[in-house]
Amino acid sequence: MLVHPWDAPRDDTEWQDWLSAHDFGQLAVNGPPGEPPFVQPLHFAYDPAEGDAVTHLARPNPLWPALEANPTVTLSVVDDYVFVPGPWQAPPGAPAEHGTPTSFYAAVQLRCTAHIVDDPATKADLLARQMAHFQPEGGSARPIVGEAPFGRLLPGIRGIRLHVTDVRAKFKYAAHRPPETQDRIVDGLTTRDAPGDAAARAHLLRRRGRPA
Numbered sequence: 415m416l417v418h419p420w421d422a423p424r425d426d427t428e429w430q431d432w433l434s435a436h437d438f439g440q441l442a443v444n445g446p447p448g449e450p451p452f453v454q455p456l457h458f459a460y461d462p463a464e465g466d467a468v469t470h471l472a473r474p475n476p477l478w479p480a481l482e483a484n485p486t487v488t489l490s491v492v493d494d495y496v497f498v499p500g501p502w503q504a505p506p507g508a509p510a511e512h513g514t515p516t517s518f519y520a521a522v523q524l525r526c527t528a529h530i531v532d533d534p535a536t537k538a539d540l541l542a543r544q545m546a547h548f549q550p551e552g553g554s555a556r557p558i559v560g561e562a563p564f565g566r567l568l569p570g571i572r573g574i575r576l577h578v579t580d581v582r583a584k585f586k587y588a589a590h591r592p593p594e595t596q597d598r599i600v601d602g603l604t605t606r607d608a609p610g611d612a613a614a615r616a617h618l619l620r621r622r623g624r625p626a
Contacts, residue, residue, distance in 0.1 A: 429583035439491035495519035531573030
């Protein structure tokens with residue numbers, strides 16, 4: 415992923431705060447020689463203090479042999495994306511039709527070393543961590559080895575702990591455009607008010623230092 419200096423996060427807090435509200439992404443695992451990568455959509459629970467993310471998949475998933483052969487993976491999360499029409503991006507004083515259409519989006523890519531979790535007790539703890547993240551209000555039984563209702567289901571899944579070794583993050587929201595062009599984009603997003611427009615507008619204003 416290309417990250418221009420003006421699209422880079424201002425600090426780690428920016429991408430960590432964004433990622434804390436985005437816990438569904440795609441896990442890319444290198445395929446065998448001559449084959450494309452496996453790309454698995456999944457929920458995950460990320461803990462910046464621990465420097466890892468945890469998830470699990472069904473045991474019949476076809477990516478396991480590839481993951482065991484090469485545990486270096488990328489967990490990719492993309493959201494708050496919109497299409498920006500060319501006229502919105504025209505430089506000040508230029509004809510509207512000279513503006514370049516583009517996409518705005520936020521993205522975080524976590525380069526990780528994957529550790530497969532098969533030990534039943536450790537796997538149950540991993541699931542409990544995910545449940546605490548996604549269902550903090552409770553209401554479901556804790557997974558316990560050998561106990562109903564989930565103990566019998568543990569053999570059907572494998573856990574994954576993703577140790578984060580590098581991060582690439584990007585907030586592509588016209589930070590390098592002149593204020594007049596940014597104002598036009600903000601007005602366009604406000605008027606259009608399509609899905610994603612409010613979030614994109616908030617990113618642009620936040621990174622410009624203005625209230626959303």
